[in-house]
Amino acid sequence: MPGGDQEPGRYYVGVDVGTGSVRAALVDQRGTLLAFADQAINKWEPQFNHHEQSSEDIWAACCIVTKKVVQGINLNQIRGLGFDATCSLVVLDKQFRPLPVNHEGDSHRNIIMWLDHRAVSQVHRINNTKHSVLQYVGGVMSVEMQAPKLLWLKENLRETCWDKAGHFFDLPDFLSWKATGVTARSLCSLVCKWTYSAEKGWDDSFWKMIGLEDFVSDNYSKIGNQVLPPGASLGNGLTPEAARDLGLPAGIAVAASLIDAHAGGLGVIGTDVRGHGLACEGQPVTSRLAVICGTSSCHMGISKDPIFVPGVWGPYFSAMVPGFWLNEGGQSVTGKLIDHLVQGHAAFPELQAKATARCQSIYAYLNSHLDLIKKAQPLGFLTVDLHVWPDFHGNRSPLADLTLKGMVTGLKLSQDLDDLAILYLATVQAIAFGTRFIIEAMEAAGHSISTLFLCGGLSKNPLFVQMHADITGMPVVLSQEVESVLVGAAILGACASGDFTSVQVCEEPGVGRGNSPVCHGPSS
Numbered sequence: 001m002p003g004g005d006q007e008p009g010r011y012y013v014g015v016d017v018g019t020g021s022v023r024a025a026l027v028d029q030r031g032t033l034l035a036f037a038d039q040a041i042n043k044w045e046p047q048f049n050h051h052e053q054s055s056e057d058i059w060a061a062c063c064i065v066t067k068k069v070v071q072g073i074n075l076n077q078i079r080g081l082g083f084d085a086t087c088s089l090v091v092l093d094k095q096f097r098p099l100p101v102n103h104e105g106d107s108h109r110n111i112i113m114w115l116d117h118r119a120v121s122q123v124h125r126i127n128n129t130k131h132s133v134l135q136y137v138g139g140v141m142s143v144e145m146q147a148p149k150l151l152w153l154k155e156n157l158r159e160t161c162w163d164k165a166g167h168f169f170d171l172p173d174f175l176s177w178k179a180t181g182v183t184a185r186s187l188c189s190l191v192c193k194w195t196y197s198a199e200k201g202w203d204d205s206f207w208k209m210i211g212l213e214d215f216v217s218d219n220y221s222k223i224g225n226q227v228l229p230p231g232a233s234l235g236n237g238l239t240p241e242a243a244r245d246l247g248l249p250a251g252i253a254v255a256a257s258l259i260d261a262h263a264g265g266l267g268v269i270g271t272d273v274r275g276h277g278l279a280c281e282g283q284p285v286t287s288r289l290a291v292i293c294g295t296s297s298c299h300m301g302i303s304k305d306p307i308f309v310p311g312v313w314g315p316y317f318s319a320m321v322p323g324f325w326l327n328e329g330g331q332s333v334t335g336k337l338i339d340h341l342v343q344g345h346a347a348f349p350e351l352q353a354k355a356t357a358r359c360q361s362i363y364a365y366l367n368s369h370l371d372l373i374k375k376a377q378p379l380g381f382l383t384v385d386l387h388v389w390p391d392f393h394g395n396r397s398p399l400a401d402l403t404l405k406g407m408v409t410g411l412k413l414s415q416d417l418d419d420l421a422i423l424y425l426a427t428v429q430a431i432a433f434g435t436r437f438i439i440e441a442m443e444a445a446g447h448s449i450s451t452l453f454l455c456g457g458l459s460k461n462p463l464f465v466q467m468h469a470d471i472t473g474m475p476v477v478l479s480q481e482v483e484s485v486l487v488g489a490a491i492l493g494a495c496a497s498g499d500f501t502s503v504q505v506c507e508e509p510g511v512g513r514g515n516s517p518v519c520h521g522p523s524s
């Protein structure tokens with residue numbers, strides 16, 4: 001982010017919409033977080049594999065958290081606002097009102113979430129076309145991307161949704177529209193989830209081939225025909241109406257957005273690591289892999305030239321770091337899988353009671369319980385007989401197979417707290433092996449990765465971090481600023497304000513943003 005030597009007292013607001021909650025932060029010019037707030041958001045699962053949200057609920061949560069983080073601040077010092085969000089599909093009618101994405105006709109639920117797997121038949125047909133755009137999503141389109149979901153809406157909700165629809169937004173672009181009234185889309189969302197090419201634009205033949213020729217005939221007005229790089233300033237900035245909603249001054253700069261994983265990647269990949277003896281010190285930024293671990297995990301690796309990795313999304317040009325190609329590996333459920341297995345275990349009520357009695361989170365309690373039961377042996381040995389295959393929601397990368405299911409082997413009749421703790425450990429290990437599997441695929445295709453940079457909710461779990469270091473054999477770097485995704489969102493606002501000339505991380509790490517790291521090496 002070159003150009004950052006301004007006088008003190010200029011602030012930026014970053015808003016991060018994750019799967020389970022909305023977070024906001026007030027950030028200064030050095031990227032230091034001054035205030036933080038979060039707010040849970042509603043999710044609906046009306047049928048198995050159908051996951052929905054409400055754009056009105058999400059906007060309301062953005063307003064609550066933004067108002068909280070600017071409390072007590074001179075609003076004139078706030079210079080810019082940036083959003084990131086999950087890559088969920090928002091549907092609005094021609095007057096920008098929510099439309100139902102469900103058979104119940106509930107228009108409040110107008111978002112098909114990223115993890116929704118309803119469009120299985122549609123994605124198979126799309127993949128059977130073998131269209132050349134598929135080369136840029138790892139060779140296989142994911143059911144979690146937007147094209148299959150759009151086709152599902154056309155085939156299943158023609159009258160109630162499809163025919164009335166005026167605007168289909170990726171959630172990050174919905175938020176920037178809501179703040180500014182500008183319908184321009186971010187290059188990040190269109191390239192990563194909608195098959196747009198940064199170099200060639202839309203490919204008419206793809207949309208015609210899959211049966212969505214409607215978009216071609218109206219010049220893509222419903223899905224975006226004005227595309228801006230992340231961090232570009234939108235229109236005249238914050239509208240008076242949005243300013244009232246958010247408690248911010250009208251007219252402040254609002255940036256073209258990023259998908260949440262990409263904001264996290266931007267927030268950590270340029271971390272200054274000098275003096276920690278890490279393999280990536282003095283090496284190109286392409287030797288770093290950002291891993292954003294929340295409900296899902298996303299593995300973001302960049303390169304100067306395009307690298308085609310079977311089963312790993314991309315290569316996407318300029319979708320995260322301007323001028324670099326991005327490959328994005330991923331595991332569709334990681335935090336959600338750990339929560340699912342722990343909360344579904346017979347010993348969960350006992351765990352909750354014991355953690356509450358000690359004023360600890362359930363994960364802090366489980367981690368200390370594992371330390372107790374491992375006694376003198378290495379932690380990894382506790383799971384010699386218990387193994388988890390973590391693809392409970394299919395495999396995003398590198399197998400790119402949505403039909404895969406999860407598996408646990410080595411179960412016994414006992415279901416006490418020790419069993420729960422060991423199942424939790426085996427799950428964390430399985431997720432870390434998934435990361436190793438993705439790195440191996442990326443390296444086989446030409447990446448050369450030496451260091452992991454983790455952020456997201458799961459990076460607050462020391463066991464998760466240590467298992468990633470042990471199982472990949474690579475050092476794991478955590479930024480001192482734990483809310484790195486929010487730093488990424490605020491960088492967008494800082495760039496849009498004109499106070500900084502670019503969101504670009506420096507090509508040579510060591511002269512990048514100051515965000516002192518905490519490093520975890522593999523256990524000896």
Ligand SMILES: Nc1ncnc2c1ncn2[C@@H]1O[C@H](COP(=O)(O)OP(=O)(O)O)[C@@H](O)[C@H]1O
Binds near residue numbers: 293336361457458460
């Ligand atoms: N302090 C913590 N210790 C262990 N796990 C945590 C901690 N904080 C969050 N998590 C886990 O991280 C996941 C959510 O991460 P988050 O980044 O908030 O997700 P999202 O962006 O998808 O909303 C959950 O599975 C949660 O259990």
Ligand SMILES: O=C(CO)[C@H](O)[C@H](O)COP(=O)(O)O
Binds near residue numbers: 088260262
């Ligand atoms: O597909 C993705 C990014 O390309 C993410 O997995 C999706 O946006 C959900 O993110 P999170 O796990 O942080 O809620």
